[in-house]
Structures are given as structure tokens and as C-alpha cells.
Amino acid sequence: MTCLILIGMMGAGKTTVGKELARRRNVRFADCDHEIVARTGVSVPTIFEIEGEAGFRRRETQMMDELTRESDIVIATGGGVVTTPENRDLMRERGIVIYLNVPPSVLFERTRHDRNRPLLQVENPRQRIEELYLVRDPLYREVADVIVEGGRGNPGAMVRMIENALQKLKKTPCVP
Secondary structure (H helix, E strand, C coil): CCEEEEECCCCCCHHHHHHHHHHHHCCEEEEHHHHHHHHHCCCHHHHHHHHHHHHHHHHHHHHHHHHCCCCCEEEECCCCHHHCHHHHHHHHHHCEEEEEECCHHHHHHHHCCCCCCHHHCCCCHHHHHHHHHHHHHHHHHHHCCEEEECCCCCHHHHHHHHHHHHHHCCCCCCCC
16 A cells, blocks of 8 residues: 545645545545644644744644655645645655645635635635645646546545546555
8 A cells, every 4th residue: 555645725625535535445544734733732723823834834844754654544735735845755755646636716615714724814815725826736736646636526526536546557656
């Protein structure tokens, strides 16, 4: 088995799809943000408030280093994980990276009432999502082994698309 890493924007469905993918493969599921919250005992918005985005990104890199050392795991990352070069290297070297690409309009609909997303606590969250997407989409594509077009269908359908793509993939990641 391998380390499967789900990337994509906030609201792309990484946690929901990741849980179902892990269940079907009978492996451990880990949500990077939830692991950070469990470790620190405070919410992601609180970490952003106290340590800023840079502090949160340091914690995220430490958690990604730890989680990607495991095999037989599905990892759901935070949307900004790709903004750190070290994270991109860890993911490329240690796992199969699956990009859930969801259009910004769908992301906005999914996240517009969620107060636990610090980067969206701005006057115009729709515009913020579009800006983040423009910056992050090339980075997601840079590290992705598989790109799954999302935004339509249920989590089960997304998992089937991922499993079909994985069967066609020849990459065998090493876990140091």
C-alpha cells in the first residue's frame, strides 16, 4: 500500500472524499488540520490569530513530515499546504498526490457560511477564493500525480474516479 495525499482548495472535499477512500482501502485516514488541532488543543483560526499564517505553515510542515512517513494512509491536507516548497517536496517524494480540482464558484458555495476558515474572513470571500485559486492551482498541478475534476457528484463517485486513476498510475512512491 501507499501514502495517498489529497490536495486542493478549501471546500474541495478532501476530508469527505479522503475518509471514504480510506474506508474502502481499509487504511488509516488523517486530516492534517485536524491532527494539528488535536496536537495543539486550539482551533486553526486561533493558531492563525496567535502565530499568524507563517506559524501555522510551520506546524503544517512538521505534521506533513510526520504523516507522510506512514504507509497505508490517506491524508487530507489543508488548502494552503502547497504554498510551502518543503511540503511540495515531501508530498512528491513520499506519496501519490491527488488534486481535487473544484471550480471557485462551487468552493464559494461550500465555504461561504464556514467561520473556521481564517483566510476567508474578509470583506469579499468570493474574490479571495478566486485569488487563492489563481495562485494555488499551478502549485497543485505541479505536485499532482492524479487530477480529479470535482464539484459534481457525490463522494463515492469521486472515490471511484480516484481509484480508476490510481489503477492507471505506475508511480510507486518510496516511504523513507
